[in-house]
Amino acid sequence: MLVDLDYFYAQSEELRNPSLKNKPVVVCVFSGRTEESGAVSTANYIARGYGVRSGMPIYLAKKKLESVDAAFLPVDEKLYTGTSDKVMQLLRVYADEFEQVGIDEAYLDITKRVQGSFQNAENLANIIKSELRNQLGLTCSVGVGPNKLVAKIAADEKKPDGLTIVEPDRVRGFLEPLAVDRLLGVGLKTAKKMAAMSICTIGDLARYDVQRLISTFGRTRGTYFHNASIGVDDEPVKEKGEAASLSRIATLVQNTSDLRVVLEKANELCVDLYANIVEQKRTFKSVSIILIAKDLSVYSRSRTLESSSNSLELMERVAGELFEAFLSENPIELRRVGVKLSGLSGIGMGQKQITGFFGSRQD
DNA sequence: GTATGCTTTCGGC
């Protein structure tokens, strides 16, 4: 079962301030460049009715709502994390195995407790929906299926406040007419590539020769696409560990190719990241930089250290060198810059390394 | 050949 909270950020705002419920609510990431620059994070369904969508420039969302009394609110991550924690605590109780995905979704393996019965699963889904509504005042959309892949697509089928059950013998028929981009891993680029191969629906994909898929998309993705198209998926519902990377990205006040301006911002991001790794008592092994040009094209560069570190000075130095090297080779105007730390591990360390070590001894 | 590590890009929310 997949439980997906509806228009989560905007719904959290409605929960805090119920007077928002009868008007368009647009939760925005303001970049700080000008009064209105930035993008829409989430909008409630009233705003969506006016054509507002996630990722849309705020300017455009305002234009679509210019004649309406609408609320444009800045993201309040603390509020949403608090709401999310309560939701997850509630959901966890109903699962044999539980896996939170992002801030607003969770997979629940309920096979054992419903004894494999989809009728029992439907009843449980309805109980969960009522509990979320009555205890927390939130609506969600739920998908139930024989595996994670089908549950996910089922949950997307009816929103908001939906419930879609897909029993095993209905899986093929359910997926067949849907657009390929409903599959996880098929975004704009892959969908275009598939369209050029006359693959538009999941059914088209299911009928396509596996070997051709593999030669076009590679072994891993080709096989995945084929299995996904016929609803085959054996990914377990499994608790996630700590995040493997930590990043900060920010928009510059003006586009620039001036290294000094970039480094000033980069160092701010490093300080923020440093506070985070100190708080989490973690170290980093790689430092990456992310560069977004004025035309919104994205670049990244990274360097792996010889040993793990928790030093702010080293982080700033490596990021600085990467920016310097990039800009001297590509003197382009930048709009946004970011810094990412990966290869994260706890200080003292070694859980992963130790299991990896013993695991590799077997052959 | 297979496994592993690193860098870059893609895609989801």
Added chain:
DNA sequence: TTACGGCCGAAAGCATAC
């Protein structure tokens, strides 16, 4: 027609090690 965030993980593509 333009306009435009901030994260995260997965996978590709390449190099090197076994």
